[in-house]
Amino acid sequence: MKILLIGEYSNLHATLAKGLRAIGHSVTVISDGTRWRNYQRDIDLSFNPDSRLGKLKYIARLLSLLPKMRGYDVVQLINPDCFALKAERQYYIFNYLMRHNAKVFVGAFGTDWCWVYSGLHDHLFRYGDYYIGNRQRLSEPSVKKDISEWIDTPKGEYSKYVHGHCHGIPACLYEYYECYSRYFAGKTRFLPLPIVPQHHAPITPFEGFPIRFFIGIDTRRSQYKGTDIMYEALKDIKRDYPQQCEIVKAEHVPFNQYVEMMDSCHCVLDQLYSYTPAMNALQAMEKGLVNIGGGEPENYEILDEKQLKPIVNVEPTYDSVYQALKQIILHPEQLPALQQQSIEYVKRHHDYISVARLYVDFYNAG
Numbered sequence: 001m002k003i004l005l006i007g008e009y010s011n012l013h014a015t016l017a018k019g020l021r022a023i024g025h026s027v028t029v030i031s032d033g034t035r036w037r038n039y040q041r042d043i044d045l046s047f048n049p050d051s052r053l054g055k056l057k058y059i060a061r062l063l064s065l066l067p068k069m070r071g072y073d074v075v076q077l078i079n080p081d082c083f084a085l086k087a088e089r090q091y092y093i094f095n096y097l098m099r100h101n102a103k104v105f106v107g108a109f110g111t112d113w114c115w116v117y118s119g120l121h122d123h124l125f126r127y128g129d130y131y132i133g134n135r136q137r138l139s140e141p142s143v144k145k146d147i148s149e150w151i152d153t154p155k156g157e158y159s160k161y162v163h164g165h166c167h168g169i170p171a172c173l174y175e176y177y178e179c180y181s182r183y184f185a186g187k188t189r190f191l192p193l194p195i196v197p198q199h200h201a202p203i204t205p206f207e208g209f210p211i212r213f214f215i216g217i218d219t220r221r222s223q224y225k226g227t228d229i230m231y232e233a234l235k236d237i238k239r240d241y242p243q244q245c246e247i248v249k250a251e252h253v254p255f256n257q258y259v260e261m262m263d264s265c266h267c268v269l270d271q272l273y274s275y276t277p278a279m280n281a282l283q284a285m286e287k288g289l290v291n292i293g294g295g296e297p298e299n300y301e302i303l304d305e306k307q308l309k310p311i312v313n314v315e316p317t318y319d320s321v322y323q324a325l326k327q328i329i330l331h332p333e334q335l336p337a338l339q340q341q342s343i344e345y346v347k348r349h350h351d352y353i354s355v356a357r358l359y360v361d362f363y364n365a366g
Contacts, residue, residue, distance in 0.1 A: 007078030010279035019356030070100035080162040087158035108171035113159035116150040118179040168366035194352035202288025206335040210246040214265035226272020233321035285342035310341035
C-alpha cells in the first residue's frame with residue numbers, strides 16, 4: 001500500500017512508518033517534528049508560529065504540498081486538528097484528502113472534541129484528565145484550555161465532522177478506546193503503540209545505589225499530566241534518601257538529547273493521570289527502565305496480559321507517588337526483575353512490526 005501519515009505525537013507516526021516500511025509498504029510522513037522535539041519526518045512542515053511571515057509561509061507551503069497528498073491508499077491524520085490553521089479552513093483540506101485518496105483515518109491519540117466531551121460527561125474512569133473520583137479538575141489551566149478550544153467551538157464541530165466522515169479511528173490507549181468506541185463504535189479499534197525493540201538487556205542495569213530517576217517536564221502541561229506532583233514527590237525522596245536517589249530532569253530538550261538523558265537512568269516517571277503507559281514510557285521500558293505511572297488492571301486486560309506486570313502503578317496523589325518511590329529505594333533487589341519484565345512487555349505487545357501488521361488489517365477493513 002501507499003500510505004501518508006500526517007502530523008506527529010511523541011514519535012508515533014515516525015515509528016509506525018518504520019514498521020509499515022519493514023513489511024513492504026510505501027510510507028511518507030509529513031509533520032513539523034513537534035517543534036523542539038524534532039522527530040523524524042520525510043516532508044517538513046515546521047514554521048515559526050510567533051511570526052506573521054512564518055504563518056504566511058506555512059500556508060503557502062501547505063497549499064503547495066496538497067498535490068503531493070493525493071493518490072494514496074491510506075491517509076492517516078494524527079488528530080482532527082493536525083494543521084496549523086483555523087478549523088474553518090481545515091474542512092477544505094480534509095475534504096480534499098477524502099476526495100483524492102482511497103481511505104482517510106484519524107487517530108485517537110490526543111485531545112479533541114470526543115476526548116474532552118467524554119471526559120467531562122461520561123465518567124468512564126476512576127480518575128483521568130478531567131476528574132479524580134467525583135472531583136472535577138476544571139480549575140486547572142490546561143483543562144480550561146481544552147474546554148475553551150473544543151467544546152461548543154468551531155474546532156469542536158470540525159472534530160465531530162472529521163470523526164463522522166473518516167473511514168476509521170485507531171485508538172492507541174485503553175482510555176482512548178473506551179471513549180471513542182462509545183461514540184464511534186463501528187469505526188474505532190484499539191491498536192497498541194509501536195516501539196522499535198533494540199535491547200535484550202537493560203541499557204543501564206541496576207548494580208547498586210544511587211537509583212537514577214528520569215522525569216521529562218513540559219511546563220505548559222505539567223499540571224495536566226501530573227508531572228508537577230511526581231516531581232515534588234521525587235524531590236522529597238531525594239531529600240529523604242540523598243545517597244540512594246539521583247534525579248535526571250529533561251525540560252524542553254530535543255528528542256535525541258532527551259533519549260540520551262533517559263538512557264542513563266533506571267526508572268522513569270510518566271503520566272500520573274493515565275491508566276496506561278504512552279510512547280515516552282514505552283520507549284523507556286523497551287530499554288529496561290522501570291516505569292512509575294499508569295499500570296492499572298485495565299491496561300493489562302485490553303492486552304490480554306496475565307503474566308507480566310512490570311509497571312509500578314501509582315494513583316494520582318502525592319502520597320501514592322512518594323510511597324512507590326520509597327518502596328523502590330527500600331527494596332532495590334526488585335529492580336533487575338522489573339527491568340527485564342519491562343523489556344519483555346514491550347517486545348510482546350508493542351513491537352513496531354507486529355503493530356504495523358495490525359494497522360494494515362485495520363486499514364483493509366476500514
